[in-house]
Amino acid sequence: MNKGSVFVEETVNKRSRIQDAAIALFHEQGVEGTSVNEIVKRANVAKGTFYVYYKDKKELISQILTKQHGCLMNDILNRSYETAKAQHTCWKRTFIDELISYYIQHPKLLRTVQKNIASILDTKEHRNMVFTHIERMPDFLRLLQRENESEKKALNRFLMLMEIIGFVCYNAIFFEQPDSIEEILPELRETMFKMLERKE
Known part of the structure; x- marks a missing residue:
């Protein structure tokens, strides 16, 4: 060597x-x-x-969380895709279910992500770094894209979905606001799915 x-x-x-x-x-x-x-x-x-x-601890945190968040989203998208394919169900719905379930099972990671979400998605560069770890992102965005809609709008909807689910799960799990996670779970799932439904 x-x-x-x-x-x-x-x-x-x-x-x-x-x-x-x-x-x-x-x-x-x-x-x-x-x-x-x-x-x-x-x-x-x-x-x-x-x-x-x-440069400082903040830059280290940003790099770690960017990579972790990208790998996490990649795992969830892959797992939800395989589940949807095997069960002949909707990929968007299984993705939402997988993401919520993961946050419920890993509250410490959820807390870390929520407290540092600005560092993960604060710039286009960081967002692109997250997406380099997500193999099925282009396929999922095509699924989200509505007729005559740009990919950017579909991407914005995906980012909003992640932030809303993370925020709601965080407050429900740690503070029971607006209620316990068990109570709000059905409504959260349906609301998020409606957000992703195609409107031709």
Whole structure:
């Protein structure tokens, strides 16, 4: 292995260790409760190394959540597609059900996403980074697209859907607002499905 390859491998390794350490600490004590010092100590890298790869903790959070959110959406879209195909049901409906179910089963991740949603979707660049991880996004957007409608409008509807479901689930699970998640679940599912229905 030449020196260039070793350098690249070491760079990837250090960045990966920093991200893995940050994810573990975020789950253990929350994003706000985790400092850069704690991250570099857990990752076993120098503090200066952290700033080689990230401007600050906010940039690290943004990159981690962008990737995680993209991978999560990819898994849910793939799983919902396979379920819809196997059961001969509507892909849009199974996607909504899968997303809501995932948030109910993973409340810690939901809380992290909701508290940092602005970092995930704050710029077109970040949104595009999320979508690079979602293989079936073009297919799903075509499904959402209405007659004589641009792909951008279908994309906006998809983004609104994700934000609404995340926001409603977060408030229902953690604060029982407007009610418990069990109580609002049927209405949430139907409301979101109607939002995605074609209106030719």
